[in-house]
Amino acid sequence: MDRIETFQDLLDILDAKPEWAQALRQRLLTPELLALPEKFAAFADMVEKRFQALETDMTQVKADVAELKTDMTQVKADVAELKTDMTQVKADVAELKTDMTQVKADVAELKGHAVPVAAHRMTGVIAQAANVRRSRWLDSTQIVDIADDAEDEGRADIPANEMQSFKAIDLAMTAIDKTSGEPCYVVIECSYTLTQDDVARVKRNAAHMARFTGTPAKAVAAGNSIPEAVSIFAEDQDVACVTITSKASSPR
Template sequence: MAVINTTSDLLKALRENPEWKDAVRAEILGERLQTLPELVSENTRQIASIGDKLDRTSNLLAALTERLDRVDAQIAALTERLDRVDAQIAALTERLDRVDAQIAALTERLDRVENRLERVENRLERVENRLERVENRLERVENRLGKMDGRHLESDILANPRSYIRRKDLSAVRSLSYDERYELSSQLEENEEEELDLLDAILEGETPTGEHLYIAVEASVTIEVHDLERAKRRAYFLAKATNTPVLPLVVADEPPSQRRIEEAMSQQVAIARKQRGIVVNAPFIR
């Protein structure tokens, strides 16, 4: 066995006996240092794992950076669009301001027009009131003229019955006096007597065959339905009072319409006109 006196002898012995290295190492370093290689290896593996994680993290960061770049680009595009929208809104706001100004101007004009219209309406109302008064006065004048024309027609019938009753229709025509009319109506009931007194004229005559008869005359400038009805009703009372045939007759100043002619024929009332005689004939009431 070799004698070890110096470190050189120790190192030489260790080289010659490699199996002593572990024993020497354990003796010198202790258990913790003996596990150092394993710790280093473990740390190396962990560092490698961390490196892999860092690589993945770097890749994720790169991807996130790329996505963030795209987001930035989208935000920039949205910002640009928003700027355009803001510009459009500003333009629309300006147009709306102009529209508001135009509406305000139109409203002002409309107010002036409405005020003018109100004044015109007031004037028109005054004109209408004046026209209504004129129409009322005109109606009264027309009524007075109608009454005057009616009285003139009545007077003409009483004075010239032959102008309305031709000889070919009746002969010996004359108008009854008020005394004669009174004697006839005195035989009737009071209401019938009043109706008979309202006849415009009572004419007396003979038919071509010599038959004695009366004519109950209603005079009207323009024939109305009530003229036909009155002539028929009063002719009936006259026939009742005299027990004599009576012709209901309406004398017209103006030509009767076709409708009035048809109504007269339907009610069996005769119509006569001056210088033309009986233009619509009717049967006698007996």
């Protein structure tokens, strides 16, 4: 048996005889400590596997993030394009609104021009409303001549705007008053939808006609639509109202 005199002798023997070192460890260490290397190796293996899994997951996450960034870039581009499109749509809508406003104005103007034409076809109805007979239409030149003659003779001292309104009378006719049997004029104001201003205007122009000519003049307001309030107002102003029928408004 080898002689052991120093601690180094013990270490040398344990190095030379591993089985002695193992037996010594079993004597000195608890089972838990003895199992520690194996457990640590298993733990290290588990950590390695988990780390590898995390690396794989991180690689996927990075790929997903890169894809999301690409998608976000596309989304931003799409949003920018949508904003541009929306700006164009708004501009188009604004243009359409402007066009529609113009169309409405044009339609209103056409309706306004159509009413005098329709009223001209309803001579008998207008004559009946004015209680006259033997009616004869005056053309626009004759109406202007009446105004000019009145100015020349000093019988037209009225405001310029009223003179302009008189010369622009929609329709006028000469006739015989059924009640008095005397000659008279009939002044007609035409509007698609009659208003109280229309009634007041024809009342005033009829008064000017009587003053300029020295002949009585009657007032008639003609329209496709006559609100009840306007009809009542016209009756109070001694202005006859005539409704323009759809048949009279239609071209022949």
